[in-house]
Amino acid sequence: MIISQLICLLGFVIRLSNAANATFTNPILPGFNPDPSCIFVKEWDNTFFCTTSSFLTFPSIPLYASKDLVHWKHASYAISRGDQLPELYRNSELQTEGTWASTLRYRDGKFYLITSYVSWHDGWGPIILLLTTTDPYDDASWSGPIRFENPEKEIDPDLFWDDDGQVYMSVARGIFIHRVDISTGKILETFTVWNGTGDRNPEGPHIYNKDGYYYLSIGEGGTETNHSAVISRSTTISGPYEGYESNPVLTAKNTDAFFQTVGHTDYFQDATGNWWCVALATRSGPAWEIYPMGRETVLSPMTWDEGGWPIIDPIQGTMSGPLPPANTDLPGDGFWAHGGDEEDFRPGTQIPRQFLFWRPPKESLFKVSPAGHPNSLQVLPSRANLTADSQFEPLEDGMGFISRKQSSSVFQFTVDLEFDPKDADEEAGATVFLTQYQHIDVTVVNTRSCSTGELEQKFRFRPEALGKPGVKVPAARTITVPQAWAGKRMRFTITLDESQTYHFTVAPADKPDEELWMGSASTDIVSGGSGPFHGTLLGVFATSNGGTGKTAAYFSRWRYHPLKQEVESGVFLPIKE
Template identity: 30%
Template sequence: MIYQNPIVKGFYPDPSVCKVGDTFYMVCSSMQYFPGVPLFQSKDLINWEQIGHCLTRESQIALTGVNSSGGVFAPTIRYHEGRFYMVTTNDTTHQNFYVWTDDIMGEWSEPNYVDQGGIDPSLYFEDGRTYFMSNGSDEDGVPGIVQCEIEIETGKKLSKSKTIWQGSGGRYLEGPHLYKINGSYYLLAAEGGTEYGHMVTYARGNSIFGPFTSYASNPVLTNRNLGGYEIQGIGHGDLIEDNHGNWWIISLGFRQIGRWDTFHHLGREVFLTPVTFQKDGWFIAGEQGTTQRTVDTDRISDSVVQKKVKSVTFADTDWKKDWSYLRIPTEENYRIQKDRVQLHGTDVTLDQADSPTFLGLRQREFCAKITCDVQTDSGEAGITCYMDENHHYDLAIREKDKVFEIIERLNIGNIKSIEHIVIQKGSKIRFQIVAENSKYHFYCIQEDKESPIVLGEGLTRYLSSEVAGGFTGVMIGLYASDQKEGSFANFTNFTCEYV
């Protein structure tokens, strides 16, 4: 078949995958958003369905007041003796922990914490023992990939933390995963930073503890030298064997907005690359070590059809799976129904690293048309293209002295500018956003008029990671602020049509 990368689009970074029977399961980072760690399943590695989240309770993850792009980093999912484990880092509190479940469709446990530093933790099981690894420095101060044995029931350390590999020479060694394949141990990692120099590297050894010999042609997978190519930042991978004995790397990457426009705002996404083991036991990946947009492979049956999401509405999304809050929400501020949502805004705004009244959906394609009807009798309510508290574009209706204003606001760093104000009589407005690779076009449509009013534009580059920093992607958010007590803004007729 011929498939297109990315296989999961939008802000779903740091993928990790495991297989149970004929089904694959995948988790991704969620940073400051809640619920935490989106969970997917697939039968063919191409089409992924989100089935829930691993962190669904405040007791599992401390997100109150965390900085943007803090919170939940780089999870790993593993399956052992009938139980699923998800291990991750709260980068804000500098804690590594894991949760578990015996029912992948059910709730996950309370966290067990591991007293080892670093980020990007992973688990490896062998002979009744559990090994925990992360990046950082060991107890002797040696930097690299650090490993210890733990008691899986509690997270208690059973051995000294010791560095087992120091990488191939790239900066920011991270994302370790250990596998035993055909009698050898393979240690996969990321180097170069989750930017344009990102890469997948690996080493091989005869013992869990090493020594590990680096692959002579590292990096095994990177797009760092593909100047002008849409797909960049390939790295942070996880190896997986399919149901037919073929191997693959599932990794993160991102799409830049144009051939020579080195900005990306959709976030880090999920990519699939074929892996081939050679006779000497080393493996190669991709097309001459790169991940391509279009992959023609005989490893997947031609009967598999890659599904595309073309339209999203309230009715065909799941509020608990597809939508996210900023940090831990105050539940009484949300009234959610199948075809509408009502939001009570507080004095917490989108400009704060806090929990404003907000529900967000990941933007998955560059080109889209987004429409929503918004009505409020007090305060402010609207729709936002949201990267973080300092970088977001807002379309809002607000009440000021019993007069309703329609505004377009651009927030770029410490510059916060209302670009357009339209006065209207009623409390209801239809907003429309037309998204392109390099630009958002903003409109409103008043109830008594057929033609849209042009509110302005916003360049996507100012919501990109290259400008805003951080590790997230643009969310299409619905929000409210400063409502009177007992007042709720009403959101209906939401559609997001991808071109």
Template identity: 30%
Template sequence: MDTFKNPIIPGFYPDPSICRVNQDYYLVTSTFEYFPGVPIFHSIDLVNWTQIGHVLDRPSQLNLDGTPNSRGIYAPTIRHQNGLFYVITTFVESQYGERRNFYVTAENPAGPWSEPVWLKGAPGIDPSLFFDDDNRVYYTGNRVPPTGQTHAKHMEIWLQELDVNKGTLIGDPVGIWDGALKIAHAQEAPHIYKKDGFYYLIIAEGGTGFTHAVTVARSKTIAGPYEANPRNPILTHRHLGKDAPITNVGHGDLVDTEDGDWWMVCLGSRPYGGMFRNLGRETFLAPVRFEDDWPVVCPDTGRIEEEMRGPNLPRQKVISSSIRDEFDQLELGMEWNMIRTPRERFYTLAEKPGFLRMKLRPETLADCASPSFIGRRQQHLSYNVATKLLFSPETQGEAAGLTLFHSQTHHYRFEVIYVQEQPVVRVVKREGTSDDVVGELSISETSIELKVEAHFQELTFLYRNQFGKWHVVAEKQDGRVLSTDRAGGFVGTYIGLFATSNGNENTTYADFDWFDYKGE
């Protein structure tokens, strides 16, 4: 049996959910404040995945205006029933704002997907749907226990029947579980499965950090009572040291193959340079075996490994994503995202063929807005990224370039900017609420190449003209600024292109000839 490498989808692709339709597998992940929302992937071997679209790709489906960093779309679940795909998820308005749950449907998983069906009376986050044998449909989510919390972040898993045709919850909600670990917190991400006469309830416990875990309970009836697996948690890495190559494993979803084998997709992180997780939470795959009518995850070692024995499925041809985008198509590739919902078309691939032309707008990367930005996820511990920029700033504050972006308050900008009546190329580190210029050189060229060499957590920023040598603008910069462990939140690092007029209205644009990303 062939082996495979974890993670199966590297980079900021957290909270995976999976379903199977015959021999085809489909997977979705969270996207928080990024647009389009909820990427959807396809595979026939559970190991090699190809993105086929986004579930939420229209502003009418996804209004992220004013959504803070690490809020927005949380933990989607994908299911299929009677020829129709369902994705249900939570929209989180802000840290303390409303949590609103909705679902969308599609006949073709590549889209188009329907407008959202917003559910009333559905508190909490991380919803899931379960389609029972009698054609009844059930909603599960988490909520504060009606009797009150016994400890911080204590949550209850609840269940209620759903009329999917009318988009309404029916009957009475029932609390079915408040966790297997009792003193654990953040009971969430419930998924129900039916096998051999048992309803299995899998949830996440312990929060999304180092103590993350997957637990399971079972019952003969869907409303309970549920009994805990005495082996709980069935998956965690919290018992390992913080120097383990994979940490904070949790948030699992099960799928069976046509041959009856079981697998789990889950999230985890690969820290480097210490307990720093620039890549965010990634998607991993783990084998599952049932013993004594209980699931056992990773039965060989009890943990997710970087290389494991793979599924007994025909391996599909690996379709590697190009590391170089020449911008010679009329639409951006699916790997590119924007920050929040764009309300105007700020870029074009048609106006100057072979170039990405970006309009300079007043919004900046430090604003809670939708700036002129397109980015793709960092997917390797070390990497080189470069672009060729054609740009002639003439007014104070006009800027364009590369960014290593985690959030409004934590990012690097490698920019050409007009300062004191001349253009300069500079590196700006933002950690908190102020900018720190860590390197700057005057330039006269209007066509230059920008490059960032990331050797683990050490960053070097270089530029050159078309025929010249590379000049170091800043070196030995700290990549840990881009880690959730410094910046907070739940997202990972993006590598992107941006253009801004820093608060001023104008008609200037920047042209990007190509973009290179190469992981090591």
């Protein structure tokens, strides 16, 4: 271990001395962007492409593009229609279901993305899916998916083409390599090759053919603070594979590093032959308690000498490497991964590309600039609220919830609401959402007075922490909507400060200085628990809470301003949009 660390440190020092190097900050894909797989495609104007996991968010499986490894723009979603994967409509108490780790590859003019849909609906039985496109900037161009055989019921599929044209799919846990028919998903031959160094959960395999060897890179140790990346190699695809004596090649375990849970790597070269590593990491420090954005994508330079083993610089918030020249000239109408929002829902526009649902939406619940309410997003109330219930049917009921990823350590999120509820228990407002069992809401709700029986509108602050028993949760709080505010648009504001505390206020939209403080809550409420693989979403919702209400909520002037990123414990850098 000491020799391995010295080698990594030497590589880092050499890079720092290279005058051509430039600094960059991690994460490169901030917020809920775990399990990265990245490639460089010369034929597409020397562009890098990365994909990350989605779980139950929808559209699913984002593809990002970059020219310089620093500025990343959303290109497309591999799954943008519910009928591509109807299983996503399933209701389950387990919030970790959905689309897990993918592998992205390019060959002969076509992008290939192989992934797994994971569910415990009928017992453990992941479905392996292959999607392809010839235009990475067009959602509609993604074909499929083709459903692959999966006899081991495994996850984290990888695709590899050998020099003879044969195609291989490797899968986790206890690594299997299958020779496959890529046109049908049929398995033609199977090899059991390597279980890693003996740690638990060997997963996330990727195969690379280099210098006469087949290198097999995997993650192990679980995706918590024991996570690490290890590697082996063989002179034949079927093995035997010999592990690197200085494994792991990348980890943060047993360190006090701010970036923890480091692993699930993928390796690629740039236009000049430099090697790069992407991995997932959590900005939590070794305590692993506060990490509301969950697992994010980080980048590190690496060396991989001929006939040797990869040497990867340890993950830090600020790093140096031989970056391509700065370049933001990318096509498409996507959003920037580090960017904010200024959405006014103008007539004739669509739901913004960065907006996400929890499972495929019931589309009739959402409309941009409906008649009589221009420059607003109409959200009709769903029967179920954010926590839902055992009778919740995602396809039929839908969830009146729409969101975007929290992508910065310090931010301000504001949205205006026009809402005049008529029936009891109608509710609409804003939320910080990790899962159905962990969210923090500030809303307008129609309640019945205990003394008079009359309906009255209340502002309500309410944290939900069913998914994390034992966490300290502030008490719910209600305030009667002031009479002078009745009938006015309300402005909801959520801020996150450097102490990692969310603050919630409400105010008349035309007098935002007259705000009422509704409550504050620590980010540990939305860290881990029922969403250990997830990151927080910032959004709005409307619900009848199981009642008969049909009153629409109209949201407008949606603003998300990312202000600072924490790059080391207690070190915050301003974000330049």
